[in-house]
Amino acid sequence: MxxxxxxxxxxxxxxxxxxxxAAAVRATGYIPNRLASSLASNQTRTIGAIIPTLxxxxxxxxxxxxxxxxxxNGYHVLLGNSEFEPEDEEALVTEFLSRRVDxxxxxxxxxxxRTRQMLRENGVPTVEIASLPQDPVDMAVGFSNYxxxxxxxxxxxxxxxxxxxxxxxxxxxxxxxxERQKGYxxxxxxFGLDSDPxxxxxxxxxxxxxxxxxxxxxxxxxxxxALFCTGDFIAAGALLEAxxxxxxxxxxxxxxxxxxxxxxxxxxxxxxxxxxxxxxxGVLAGQMLLDRINGxxxxxxxxxxxxxxxxxxxxxxxxxRELTFTSLQTEVHE
Amino acid sequence: MxxxxxxxxxxxxxxxxxxxxAAAVRATGYIPNRLASSLASNQTRTIGAIIPTLxxxxxxxxxxxxxxxxxxNGYHVLLGNSEFEPEDEEALVTEFLSRRVDxxxxxxxxxxxRTRQMLRENGVPTVEIASLPQDPVDMAVGFSNYxxxxxxxxxxxxxxxxxxxxxxxxxxxxxxxxERQKGYxxxxxxFGLDSDPxxxxxxxxxxxxxxxxxxxxxxxxxxxxALFCTGDFIAAGALLEAxxxxxxxxxxxxxxxxxxxxxxxxxxxxxxxxxxxxxxxGVLAGQMLLDRINGxxxxxxxxxxxxxxxxxxxxxxxxxRELTFTSLQTEVHE
DNA sequence: CACAAAAATGGTACCGGTACCATTGGACAA
DNA sequence: TTGTCCAATGGTACCGGTACCATTTTTGTG
Numbered sequence: 001m002x003x004x005x006x007x008x009x010x011x012x013x014x015x016x017x018x019x020x021x022a023a024a025v026r027a028t029g030y031i032p033n034r035l036a037s038s039l040a041s042n043q044t045r046t047i048g049a050i051i052p053t054l055x056x057x058x059x060x061x062x063x064x065x066x067x068x069x070x071x072x073n074g075y076h077v078l079l080g081n082s083e084f085e086p087e088d089e090e091a092l093v094t095e096f097l098s099r100r101v102d103x104x105x106x107x108x109x110x111x112x113x114r115t116r117q118m119l120r121e122n123g124v125p126t127v128e129i130a131s132l133p134q135d136p137v138d139m140a141v142g143f144s145n146y147x148x149x150x151x152x153x154x155x156x157x158x159x160x161x162x163x164x165x166x167x168x169x170x171x172x173x174x175x176x177x178x179e180r181q182k183g184y185x186x187x188x189x190x191f192g193l194d195s196d197p198x199x200x201x202x203x204x205x206x207x208x209x210x211x212x213x214x215x216x217x218x219x220x221x222x223x224x225x226a227l228f229c230t231g232d233f234i235a236a237g238a239l240l241e242a243x244x245x246x247x248x249x250x251x252x253x254x255x256x257x258x259x260x261x262x263x264x265x266x267x268x269x270x271x272x273x274x275x276x277x278x279x280x281x282g283v284l285a286g287q288m289l290l291d292r293i294n295g296x297x298x299x300x301x302x303x304x305x306x307x308x309x310x311x312x313x314x315x316x317x318x319x320x321r322e323l324t325f326t327s328l329q330t331e332v333h334e
Numbered sequence: 335m336x337x338x339x340x341x342x343x344x345x346x347x348x349x350x351x352x353x354x355x356a357a358a359v360r361a362t363g364y365i366p367n368r369l370a371s372s373l374a375s376n377q378t379r380t381i382g383a384i385i386p387t388l389x390x391x392x393x394x395x396x397x398x399x400x401x402x403x404x405x406x407n408g409y410h411v412l413l414g415n416s417e418f419e420p421e422d423e424e425a426l427v428t429e430f431l432s433r434r435v436d437x438x439x440x441x442x443x444x445x446x447x448r449t450r451q452m453l454r455e456n457g458v459p460t461v462e463i464a465s466l467p468q469d470p471v472d473m474a475v476g477f478s479n480y481x482x483x484x485x486x487x488x489x490x491x492x493x494x495x496x497x498x499x500x501x502x503x504x505x506x507x508x509x510x511x512x513e514r515q516k517g518y519x520x521x522x523x524x525f526g527l528d529s530d531p532x533x534x535x536x537x538x539x540x541x542x543x544x545x546x547x548x549x550x551x552x553x554x555x556x557x558x559x560a561l562f563c564t565g566d567f568i569a570a571g572a573l574l575e576a577x578x579x580x581x582x583x584x585x586x587x588x589x590x591x592x593x594x595x596x597x598x599x600x601x602x603x604x605x606x607x608x609x610x611x612x613x614x615x616g617v618l619a620g621q622m623l624l625d626r627i628n629g630x631x632x633x634x635x636x637x638x639x640x641x642x643x644x645x646x647x648x649x650x651x652x653x654x655r656e657l658t659f660t661s662l663q664t665e666v667h668e
Numbered sequence: 669c670a671c672a673a674a675a676a677t678g679g680t681a682c683c684g685g686t687a688c689c690a691t692t693g694g695a696c697a698a
Numbered sequence: 699t700t701g702t703c704c705a706a707t708g709g710t711a712c713c714g715g716t717a718c719c720a721t722t723t724t725t726g727t728g
Contacts, residue, residue: 029452029455029456031428031431031432031452031456032432033373033432033434034432034433034434035369035372035373035378035433035434036373038369039367039369039370039373044369054388054391054394054395054397054398055391055394055395055398056391057388057389057390057391057394060388060389060391060394061388061389063388064388064389067415076412076414076429077413078410078412078413079411079412079413080410081401094365095410097365098365098366098367098368099368099369100367100368100369118363118365121363122363122365206596207596207597207599207600208596208599208600211600236597236600237600240600240601240602243602244602262540262541262542263541263570263597265541265542266541266542266545266570266571266574267574268574268577268578
């Protein structure tokens with residue numbers, strides 16, 4: 001009736017009627033039922049976002065940008081975490097689809113075959129972030145994990161380090177970490193670094209695990225010169241353990257991290273890291289989803305937002321700052 | 335028709351029919367529409383959760399427990415962040431109510447009057463966490479911020495410190511921080527500590543701000559002996575700045591934090607802090623919501639899950655460990 | 669074999685909105 | 699005065715499920 005119109009298109013209704021409706025709404029404490037509205041109008045103004053975990057703030061800072069963009073446009077975010085399990089992700093996608101979200105945001109590009117199929121058949125706008133998938137489900141915005149890890153390892157090589165260790169977090173179901181490891185190996189090979197597999201290990205994403213791993217590494221290879229951690233928390237854990245053991249950073253052991261978290265800049269010594277444009281990725285992902293929802297032809301697009309190596313004290317050694325290898329680029333692969 | 339029944343109550347349907355339906359579902363890629371389902375059945379199996387911010391992982395670790403409990407019972411979480419603005423919170427509550435969530439989870443007990451009114455009139459099960467409100471909207475589970483801050487300050491007093499500074503995060507719209515500040519002042523008064531207001535300041539919740547604040551504090555009061563920060567990030571920032579300036583902790587300046595984050599245990603020196611049972615609070619909050627939803631009479635209940643002071647190196651000084659004042663309690667106020 | 673009880677299936681009226689069309693009543697121009 | 703057009707309002711058929719009752723089929727038992 002007229003009430004619905006008053007609430008949705010007030011300009012089509014006379015001021016008196018508008019006032020009467022407003023009064024009734026106030027009097028009864030009426031709250032429109034968005035379920036009914038969504039059912040009838042076939043749009044929920046909701047985006048389903050799946051991130052691996054909420055336990056660290058890194059995935060969260062991606063979604064922060066997403067949230068900003070969406071809220072500004074009257075959209076909401078339904079958040080789910082997959083705990084790095086593609087099956088859990090699949091269940092969440094099913095759940096989101098059954099709630100008829102208008103768009104889906106996925107972290108990374110490792111999904112089950114059924115997930116990809118469901119998403120494609122359903123035709124719901126989808127964006128994958130933090131990777132540059134060969135075969136995106138729909139759209140993607142991220143950066144090259146391979147290039148970033150390669151660049152850090154290369155930086156170590158150019159600084160004269162020959163024995164560079166690598167700590168990654170679990171690579172299972174995580175193509176970002178896999179790519180970083182590949183980038184490391186590529187640089188190790190290219191620059192003739194020590195390719196002892198005992199220099200490489202997988203660590204849980206927490207400070208304590210990183211500390212213990214450093215101890216183990218030092219037992220295996222006491223002669224290690226540099227350590228690249230594909231996560232700032234890992235790097236922080238290792239750095240703090242080095243501090244406890246009186247290992248001087250970077251004189252005895254250079255350390256670099258990955259992510260560009262706040263803590264990297266505040267540790268002593270401050271931590272060299274790879275800065276990821278997390279907020280920008282979230283914002284752009286949101287914008288791309290909105291564009292697709294509004295019928296703009298942006299499907300199949302993969303956007304590279306680049307990264308930047310920030311050199312700090314933990315890898316200074318005796319090389320000038322000019323040798324920082326930054327690579328912040330914005331590229332669109334159609 | 336029979337299809338609906340097959341999907342909801344398969345045991346009421348013959349195996350052949352069940353198989354036929356399953357085949358059709360597979361063939362068409364049918365995904366049930368939960369909007370329609372919720373509209374008709376009047377339940378969404380969704381809890382709306384509002385947290386201040388996702389930027390740090392602390393609120394997230396509360397909701398982790400919530401999520402665990404809910405998922406186990408087939409419920410989902412709709413997450414919103416208020417950025418410490420009661421008006422934003424109100425808008426989110428309205429949004430959640432219009433989506434007919436089955437329950438609402440709020441952080442803290444600072445809400446607009448309209449929020450309280452909406453929630454109460456609507457009668458939706460609601461739980462407030464991290465505080466022990468005098469007048470809960472419905473249910474609450476948390477701990478006494480006042481007691482915890484009082485206990486830490488008392489600990490400093492008993493250890494012989496007379497000049498104890500306080501860094502809180504912004505107290506505006508945040509009764510938790512306000513309570514902690516009150517607890518501090520109460521202990522200052524009771525134990526005759528230096529009550530110079532210049533010992534107290536508000537800091538943004540980040541490492542850099544904390545570092546700068548420490549510098550300012552040392553200029554105002556170079557004779558300060560101990561520093562209590564009502565957040566581990568603040569404490570970490572101060573501790574790292576102290577490290578940079580060659581200030582020995584705890585010999586020159588003792589530092590205590592609040593929250594019991596992972597980083598507290600890994601800094602050098604390790605940080606004394608107040609451990610909050612975050613996960614347990616989330617789990618219990620979820621359980622209470624489920625109980626209310628299922629008609630169990632748990633309304634109006636406020637549960638105190640206590641806290642625990644964990645003494646570490648940053649406040650060791652020359653007092654024995656026995657003087658740690660822990661207070662982990664579980665109390666129910668009807 | 670007859671009949672009652674139980675199991676399986678089908679029919680229909682909602683849930684609370686939106687979309688779209690129909691109707692009413694002025695205002696204004698010819 | 700009459701016709702046209704537009705603003706404002708009202709009516710109705712959905713959206714895709716669930717709840718509940720009615721009907722049909724199967725099973726069990728004396």
